[in-house]
Every structure is written in C-alpha cells, then in structure tokens.
Amino acid sequence: MGEPVSTPALRSDASEVYRRYLSAVMLHGHASAKACELGATDLYALNILQLTGPMTPGELGTRTGLTTGPTTRLIDRLEQAGYVRRAADPGDRRKVIVEPIGEPADLDRVMAPARQRIGELLGGYSPEQLEVLFDYFARATDAYQEAADQLRAKSAD
Amino acid sequence: MGEPVSTPALRSDASEVYRRYLSAVMLHGHASAKACELGATDLYALNILQLTGPMTPGELGTRTGLTTGPTTRLIDRLEQAGYVRRAADPGDRRKVIVEPIGEPADLDRVMAPARQRIGELLGGYSPEQLEVLFDYFARATDAYQEAADQLRAKSAD
DNA sequence: AGATTTCTCTTCGTTGAGGAAGAGATTAGG
DNA sequence: CCTAATCTCTTCCTCAACGAAGAGAAATCT
DSSP states (O other): OOSOSSSOOTTSOHHHHHHHHHHHHHHHHHHHHHHTTOOHHHHHHHHHHHHHOOBOHHHHHHHHTOOHHHHHHHHHHHHHHTSEEEEEOSSOSSOEEEEEOSOOHHHHHHHHHHHHHHHHHHHTSOHHHHHHHHHHHHHHHHHHHHHHHHHHHHHTO | OOSOSSSOOTTTOHHHHHHHHHHHHHHHHHHHHHHTTOOHHHHHHHHHHHHHOOBOHHHHHHHHTOOHHHHHHHHHHHHHHTSEEEEEOSSOSSOEEEEEOSOOHHHHHHHHHHHHHHHHHHHTSOHHHHHHHHHHHHHHHHHHHHHHHHHHHHHTO
16 A cells, blocks of 8 residues: 555665665574574674684684683584584694584574575576676675674774 | 685585675674664664564564563663654554654764675666666565564464 | 793673563543 | 553563683793
C-alpha cells in the first residue's frame, strides 16, 4: 500500500537502496549470531579470523581491542563452540596460533537459507553481469577493510 | 607461502570471495558500532528501524526477541544517543511510536570513510554496470530480510 | 649459563545488559 | 458506568563479559 509496484522505484534514490541493503546484511548477520548463541565480540573476532586468516591471540586481542584476559576467554568460547582451534607455532613454542575451522556446523546450518537465496539470485545473472558483481565484491572487501582499520586507528586516540 | 600471487586467485573460488566480502561488511559494522559506543543489540534494533520504519516498542521487542523491560531501556539508550525519538500515536494514546532520526551525528561521522570509499568505487562503473549492481542490492535486500525472518521464526520453536 | 624480555593463561572485582513480576494509564465492551 | 484487556514503564535479580594484576613457560641477549 502506498508503494507503486508497477513503476520502477528502484532507481529513485540510490543511496537509500544501498542503506537498506547494508541494513539487511547487518540484520541477517545479527540474527545469525543470535541463532548460533554467539556474542557480539565472538562474531567480531570470528569475522576477523575469517578475513585475515590465522593469527596469535595477542594479535587478535589487539584487533578486537581487548586485553589479554578477555582474549583468552574469547578463544576458549570459540574453541569450545567448534569455530576455531589452537595450533602450536613450530618456530616459537610460546606462541599459539588461532585458526578458523573450515565449516562450523551451527554457522553452516544458520547460513543455509541466505546462501540458497543468494545463490539463486546470482544464478539469474549472465556471466558478464556476474563478473561485474564479483569485481565489486572484491573491491568493496578492501574498501570496508580499510575503512574499518581507519576507524580502529581513530578510536585509539 | 603456498599461495601463488602472480596467478589470478580471485576467480578461483567465488564462494570464498563472497564470504570475505560479507566478513568485511560485518567487520566494518562492528567497528562502527564500537566507535559509536553502541552495543550489539542497539545496532541490531537500529538496523531494524532503518529497514522497516517506525514501529511501536512492542513490535520492536518482538523483532529483537527481547521482553518489555529491556526493550524500554533499549529505546532509552537509543533516544539518549540521538538515534531515535518517541512520538505519540494520535489514534491510541497508550501506544508510543519509535522512529529513527534522519542523520545521527556520530553514525554519520563514523560511516563517512566507508561511504567515501564505496562512493569512489561505484563511481568507476559504467551506467549499465551500475544498473546490474543496484539491481543486485535491491534483490539481495529482500533475500537477506527473508532469510533473517526465517531464522527468527526457527529460533522461536 | 644466567638474566631479561615476551607471550599466554589464570584469578578477582566490577560493570553492563537481559529476564520476570508488578504498577499505571488508556481503550474497548457489557 | 463499570469491568476486562492492552500497552508501556518501573523495579529487582541474575548472569555473562571485560579490565587489571600476577604467575608460568619459552626465547633472546649478555
């Protein structure tokens, strides 16, 4: 009601479309975290690990902005839930390397509906269009990562 | 090591590219929330309000999965931070309508770096390519929203 | 080899958010 | 006009997560 479906309202305000898109992505992310019984910091750390790769607890603590105590307990929770595993560093036996495990059961089950819908959506595009989309995905990944680093640097003033 | 940099590994696994993209978006979202001193649930509710529009505290509580007590305190925090405002419903004087305020100062300042980078990124595409991208944004918005609703319905079993 | 530094883990105290029950206010129905 | 139902807000309680300080183990330097 009140929204004309037949007329293309998609291009009316590009900024609004993009804001709604970001809100939907974040919304789904939080709903997934709740379904997995994951805390906010836990999901935050998990995203860092998935994006940057294995790292030591010290580096993870620095990136999450946590001190050593909470970092240890954070890794304990993630390890107990089956999302990461602790591995020994061959070079330094003091160090511990935290690495994400490929496909956690809960997260995979929770992400399944979204994965299927996005898969169907992407399947409707031509190869040329998919090339445009994935080019954007790759470039936007760097853009958001740089913006996040910038925010992290600013908050440490 | 073990990763050939000179060969184009970007197109080798599309799923991996998309996962990294989602991780980067979520990562930036959490970093923004931390920079705004917003809790996880606060940002969650804010996204719901931005995506769905004004609603009563009762409906917001249902969507966030919170009971009435925490919902009131949640709205208090958002109102005090300047992100939403309480308005009276002309029809029912019992009801309160929570509506998001257009451009919160902190959130706008925090989102500025990402907005600029994404703006520059989108500026490099042709009109036809932009049409593909924004078509995806609009469709993915619905997909993620439906997936989030599905998750919410499942968790209420 | 001994001392210093680095890294991770443990423990205690505190702060913050969410759940449950009850009160006040307003609307609808008999 | 009076009773029942609905909606929001308040209060008390519990619990999980973070910060700070200290201990143990291992690598580096003298």
